Amino acid sequence: MRKIKYLIFFITCFYTSFSWGQDPHFSNFNNNKLYYNPAYAGIDYGIRMNMTYRRQWPNIPGKFQTLYAGFDEGVRIARGLGGFGLTVVSNTEGEG
DSSP: OHHHHHHHHHHHHHHHTTOOOOOOOOSOGGGGHHHHOGGGTTOSSSEEEEEEEEEOOTTSSSOEEEEEEEEEEEOSSSTTSOEEEEEEEEEEESOO
16 A cells, blocks of 8 residues: 555656646736635625736737636625635747
8 A cells, every 4th residue: 555655656746747837927916816816716705707818019920818717706604714716717928
């Protein structure tokens, strides 16, 4: 059993070392609270939805554009108990 735990641990470490990524940057982070900190999901009463679109350097070849959509809803029992959230991000950076 101990060998299996070590094997799973090393496979997980090896697998994640081949992932690359870069987060898109938004100039107005106050509008993207759920993106920067998922703990904001459901912090207020009601439903919150927001969308952000950014296109940078439109005159050069290749696209630099980012689309962000976020949705969250709070638990209605008491304020601050948390909630449910969904974040969708599409990011295209250049031709590569």
